[in-house]
Amino acid sequence: MDAVASIDRERLIADFMTLVAIGSPSRDEANVAAYIRGVAEELGYLAEEDDAAEIVGGNTGNLIIRVPGDSTKSTVLMMAHMDTVAPGHGVQPIRHADRITSDGKTILGADDKAGIAGLLHMLRVLSATGGDHPPLEIVFTVCEEVGLQGVKALDRRQLRASYGFVFDSGGPLGFVVTEGPAQAKMEARVQGRAAHAGLAPEKGVSAIVVAAQAISEMRVGRINERTTANIGQIRGGYATNIVCDLVELSAEARSLSTEELRVQREHMTQVLQHAAARHGVTAEVEWQESYPAFSLSEDSPLRRVVKQAMSELGITPVFGPAGSGSDASVISGKGIPVLNLAIGYQQIHTLEEWISLDDLCLAAELMLRIVRVIGEIDVRV
Template identity: 70%
Template sequence: MNTTVNIDQERLIADFMTLVSIGSHSREEANVAAYIRGAVEELGYSVEEDHAGDIVGGNSGNLIIRVPGNPEWATVLLMAHMDTVAPGHGVRPIRQADRITSDGKTILGADDKVGVAGLLHLLTVLHSTGEEHPPLEVVFTVCEEVGLLGAKALNRSQLKASYGFVFDSGGSLGSIVTQGPAQAKMRAAVHGKAAHAGMAPEKGVSAIEVAGHAIANMRLGRIDDRTTANIGQIKGGFATNIVCDLVELFAEARSLDDDRLRAQQEHMTQMLKDTAKRYGVHADVEWTASYPAFALPADSFLRDIATDALQRMGLTPQFVHSGGGSDANVISSKGIPVLNVAVGYQQIHTLEEWIALDDLIGSARLMLEMIRAASNYERRS
């Protein structure tokens, strides 16, 4: 990797370990937001907090930091999210020889505090070097883990950015997500008919049985190379001596292709309704769009910027599509083309989550090289 970039490795590691120690479940990001605010204001930059907290019912809004740069160049957006999944309170990070883990009782929170720590370090480096760079808008969002709610609440009119980078993808450095799926969520109610399970079961229609047959006939899991679907939760029934008359199902479908997503939704809906009809009962099915797909064109200049940055570090860019949603989906839909950049965290959302020290340091280097590559692009434009 390029060793000419200005990385204070020990400070970066210490900042990361402090950040993960601060609990910040979705809608509870205020403490980590306060830490970010203190670090940024110490550099002399102001921090704006929007009204996302009020919109999502949390204790903090999104944070926006504007860093002046060459006024002749386009403004660049940089993003990471502050929230984590549970269990994320009481994290005790453990530094091992080559990685950082939790103590096994909680997640680590590298998703996405690697992104947060790296961006804070980037601001420190740019402040200390005084090097020329584009104007920057650094945004730390809330509630990414519960439906990208912070990014959805972000007002586009507050941003001047022409393009940007989201630092919130797992896996090896060099991986760049240029396409992500749309997601739709389903809530269904299968209505059966109650009866005494011992005295008159034939007078009842079990909603559990109906739902079970419908699910057994659904195409679920990996549908094709662009589409997935999953039944995530089933609720119903009160007692073993009552034929269950109501079952609720909660499910999702995702696809990189809007037509395939619609087809999967229609298939799941039809399985529920047709099965219920055969039993002489009915099913109510409601779908809600969670977030749109995003896709960066193959000839986008953002690919060139990313390639330049990665090659400066001796890394080979791997442009991939993802099965997961991120703030990139929402920001792209607001008219700002973005890439979602891998920052190296592994086994996220589990108690085994970890980040290699080399990748923690490398992700910060990559952020700096992205800005330097963007500067080179602006000079050529």
């Protein structure tokens, strides 16, 4: 039976409306997790919860639903996230002729409830029609919006999947993220020397002057098409009559290239340390990796799968990079190659967020098509 023929548009839309009305800002995803578990159990699947709740300080962990399939094929991961940004409680979805919006007082949360609704619909269809497909692991993560903490807490050993698909990208349907930047964050402390600004300024070293000189020599903003850097915060100083002895900086750098990110980090560190050394003081610079870069090779069979599934639905695939991290970055860093597919949500993280009814349904059809295609061709990654 052709799975796509059995898309139940009204049921999918109703599921989506229910999901968005269940508020789930980061660390408060328990109610949406309970809804997902209810649907899974009604269909005869078990939704396991991992121990991410404790790690992220939230009220539920990530959910993993295992769907048995043709065991001669590799297990496939399909992912969406359960949390939303704020204001995400009390969402009142409004169905217009062609789209769904919130009432303007909250976000809608189509990011990423459209992904969840599509995957639940896929489960409904698969449980009703069966069909040939590899074993699936459907993972719903927590805390994506607050530094990808849920997927970071996900233990790779709980998954058997050897490749997968993430359904959580903006942009029009058809856009497929095949590359994402690595991000690193910097915390720096420029140590000056305090002195009375009027009586003995020569005894002091102004940390503000040192930091200003360093920043004026620092390459920030867009470095090239792969790499960016930004100083997001600067803190320091007490009063006009005190030579400032401490300035703290928070900054970040991102790059599609791990090597370029390393070079950029080193540059920012050295500029700060050299400026401090010129004044006989020090700068402590600490970097932390937020998430790794990911990129899918040109000849990856995952591209073929997506192209075929999209062409059957009349969608033109556009492969390209993302400007920021997603669950895809972290899961691919854990050794599971993935693509991140746009599912049609628009103006996310704003009160004007919306999704068209057609895109919501087409995204769900795309998920089913992908499962059918991987059931037909033998994907080896």
